[in-house]
Amino acid sequence: MGVFELRLVIMVVTLLLIVPSMYGWGKHGHFMTCKIAENFLTGDALASVKALLPDSAEGELASVCSWPDEIRRSAHNRWSGPLHYIDTPDFRCNYQYCRDCHDSVGRKYRCVTGAIYNYTMQLMTESRDTDFSVMK
Numbered sequence: 001m002g003v004f005e006l007r008l009v010i011m012v013v014t015l016l017l018i019v020p021s022m023y024g025w026g027k028h029g030h031f032m033t034c035k036i037a038e039n040f041l042t043g044d045a046l047a048s049v050k051a052l053l054p055d056s057a058e059g060e061l062a063s064v065c066s067w068p069d070e071i072r073r074s075a076h077n078r079w080s081g082p083l084h085y086i087d088t089p090d091f092r093c094n095y096q097y098c099r100d101c102h103d104s105v106g107r108k109y110r111c112v113t114g115a116i117y118n119y120t121m122q123l124m125t126e127s128r129d130t131d132f133s134v135m136k
Contacts, residue, residue: 027066034062082107083115 038046038061050059057063068084071077082103088095103110109118 030065034065082110
């Protein structure tokens with residue numbers, strides 16, 4: 001076996017060993033994503049988000065960002081699994097909400113963007129129905 005073939009084999013084996021760890025974000029990936037997202041919030045928005053956090057988060061949004069991963073494994077919350085990802089077809093380099101947002105049995109709007117839209121609408125509806133001026 002020549003040097004080129006040996007390098008190729010080493011690269012392929014290395015790639016096969018690291019692919020499983022690249023496949024999922026894990027707790028660290030979620031933590032970093034939340035830290036980046038915090039930078040896009042206004043001061044008021046960040047304060048509002050932190051006010052919603054449980055005491056165990058100690059005011060740190062990133063500490064609860066892996067919560068969806070943790071709860072979807074329990075029998076009671078298994079329904080939330082499809083709300084954590086988007087299933088785009090193989091070899092498609094684009095995302096189409098109507099085509100790609102569905103669960104494994106084809107129910108529409110059951111993906112992460114569908115969940116974000118749903119919960120955003122719920123928060124917006126709640127904020128219209130709430131008189132925040134009395135909440136000081």
